[in-house]
Amino acid sequence: MEKRPFAELGLSPEILRAVDKMGFEEAAPIQAAVIPTVLGGRDVVGVSSTGSGKTVAFAIPALERVDPKLRAVQVLVLCPTRELAVQVAEEMGHLAQFKRGIMGVPIYGGQSYERQYRALAAGSQVVIGTPGRVMDHMERGTLKLGALKLVVLDEADRMLDMGFREDIEKILSAVPVPRQLLFFSATMPRPIQELIKRTARDPAWIKIEAVAQNAPQVEQIYFEVDRRSKLEALTRLIDVHDFRYGIVFCSTKVMVDDLDEHLHARGYAVDRLHGDLSQTQRDRVMDKFRRRGFEFLIATDVAARGLDVDDLEVVFNYDLPNDAEDYTHRIGRTGRAGKSGRAFTFVSGQEIYKLQAMVRWAKLDLRRGRLPSLDEVEEARTNVFFEKIRAALEAKEFKPHDRMIDRLLDQGYASTDICSALIHLLQGGSTGTPAAVHESAKASAAAPDWARRKSAPESRTAFPSEAGEIRPSPKASSFAKPTPDKTADGLPALAGRKKQKYARPPRTGAEPGMSPVVLNVGREHQVTPADIVGKIAGVTRLAASIVGAIDIHERHTLVDVAENAVPVVIKKLAGIRLKGVALAPVLPTTTGPT
Structure with a gap:
């Protein structure tokens, strides 16, 4: 069986819109x-394990069959465990x-009966629950199945193994x-x-074979990370x-895009690839x-399919893929031709x-990993830099600067201090003087981004959830939000981090040694000084001290920048996205945004 676009499956515009927002580009x-088959009205027997994408397979046609005007239970999904429900x-x-x-409402043991009863009494049309708790509500009269x-029956074999056979038969009767x-x-x-023979009517049997597509040359590690901390986790691992x-x-x-x-x-050094880009x-x-023109390609599954x-x-896998097949396709892009790789x-x-x-479904060899600490990241960066210096010394691929070194020695500076100062500057440090800023800007312009990569200010905006919480509304769809178990946060310190504040006075004119630059973003884009x-x-990889006063207007922003750094700032920011807007920095003498 092959994958097909969801648009070819005869679905409603509302479902197609949700599917697109969730990132499911193909079924x-x-x-x-x-x-x-389900939309056609037939009973279905699907032989497929969890992880093959079956939840969406039954959820979409089930939702399509619900009459929103009828405030009664119309769809019942039985699951073996609370976690699956x-x-x-x-x-x-x-x-x-x-x-x-x-x-909709999930009902399972361990959660308050009162909360579940209120959701059922409010007219929930979809119920997802475990057989035991469903039976309890039926016996109490709080769950009526007349409509x-x-x-x-999701994972029916597990439910029978767990002793739910009698409950299931009572529910179906x-x-x-x-x-x-x-x-x-x-x-x-x-x-x-x-059970199928007694209860189903001429069911269609659909079998999806489980195929182990594990990549033996790929080391596979997963990290439990809070959604807000994924960016920090990614950069630390890189x-x-x-x-x-x-x-x-x-x-x-x-x-x-984000x-x-x-x-x-x-x-x-990154670039992106997804379905909204032209061929x-x-x-x-x-x-x-x-051609290795940049380091990392950020992509969706469909856009990256067939990459060689x-x-x-x-x-x-910044986001977990939809199913095990997509996972194996993703990780199979590394560790090729007998070489080792990591996922x-x-x-x-x-x-x-x-x-x-x-x-379980794809028989993956996956183990849990521990995210490196900030000290470990800094030590790794230092080791990489040390090896580069050592390699340059051994290869003698550098121009002698004996005269400058002798001048510094003659002025009484120790050789170790001279080396330390040079390493400080090479790693992106700055003395804060205009000349130093100018030299740093020249060096930044000459070197590729990834050659001078280092820690940058943290992003102040947590990544949004793809779908987010669905809040109850008399007009919009609403599913009672289940109470999730607490999970380990790979970076607990970041989860509660407060936004960094920049106490800068309103701009009244360029300060000495500074020059204003106009950016085409403003208050309507919810831009803050910290973002700028x-x-x-x-x-630019320059020190934050090159930025002076910031004056944010409705649709543009004036930023004071150290005069010697202005060319670099304008060149490097051009085309970079901020709050979804491609920046086009200009000098105020040029006609700018209003």
Whole structure:
């Protein structure tokens, strides 16, 4: 079975919009087979394990069958565990975000009956729950199945193994006829076959074979990281391993653009690839990437499909892929031709359960990793710099500067102090004088971005969730938000970090030694002084002290910059995105934005 675009599956505009926002550009094989079959009204038996994309396969047609005007339970999804119920509820909530009037609720043991009862009494049309708690609500009279249209048994074999057979049969006996039944199971033991034979009506059997596509030459490591800390985790791993050539996969086009902007601001040489780019733009980016014109390609799965790039050092799964097949396709882009490679995956919150299911389904050799500390990152940078100096000394690939060194020695400076000062300047330090700024700017302009990469000011804006929390509304769709378990935060210090504040007075005219530059962003773009300073320092690799007063207007901003650094700032910022806007810095003598 092959993947197909979701647009070819006969879905409503609301579902297609949600699917696009979630970054699902193509339907997985099981989705392409199941969705049209269910929409056609047939019962379905899907032989497929968790991790193959089956949640979306049954969630989409289930939501399409819901009548938003009818305030009664119309879809029931039975899951073997609380964790799976929470995961399915979140996925269905994201898919229903543009379906007005549709509400859903997860019900499982360990959560308050009162909260679940209120959601059911409010008219939730979709219920996702474990068999035991569903039975409890049925016996209490708080869950009525008279209007039920569709029942999904997710991981039916596990539910029978856990002793839910009697509960399942009671639930199905209470469901009115006609009804539509969907069974999903990794295996087909005799009890499942007998249950299907007794309850289903001429079901369509759809089987997706589990194929182990593990890459033996790829070292696979995952990190549990809070969503807000992924950027810091990514840059630490790049720096501590000194990676210079790899791909970073994101789940949505919006996330690709955001990450591209943030990494540019930190001085990394990156470019992006997703479905909104024209074929000409894609070809240009890929040609440059193959020639190592930049370090990291940030891409979605569909845009990167079919890439033929050799010698990749690493693949980052910045966002967890939709299914195990996409995961194996991603990591297979490194470790080719007998060479070793690395694949790092970030997971946050409930995603750990999805990753565990993918590991079981595709038989992945995946282990948990520990993120390096700031001290470890700094030590790694120092070691890399030390090796570069040592290699240059051994190769004697440098021009002698005996005369300048003798002058410094004659003035009483110790040789160790001279070397320390030079290393300080080479690593991006500055004395703060205009001459030093001028020399630093010249050096920055001459060297490629990744040759002078170092720590840049932290991004003050946490990455937004792709779909976010769906809040109850009388008009919009609403799924009761499940209470997630607490998960380990790989970078706890960053999760609670406060925004850095820049107390700068309003601009009243250029200060001595400074020159104003006009940027085409302002208050309407929600730009702050911290954003301006961070972007300039991150992109130019100059010290933040070159930035003076900042005066933010409605649609433009005036920034005082050290006079000798103005050419570098204008050149380096041109085309860099800030708050989604491509910057076009100009001098105030040029007609600027108003």
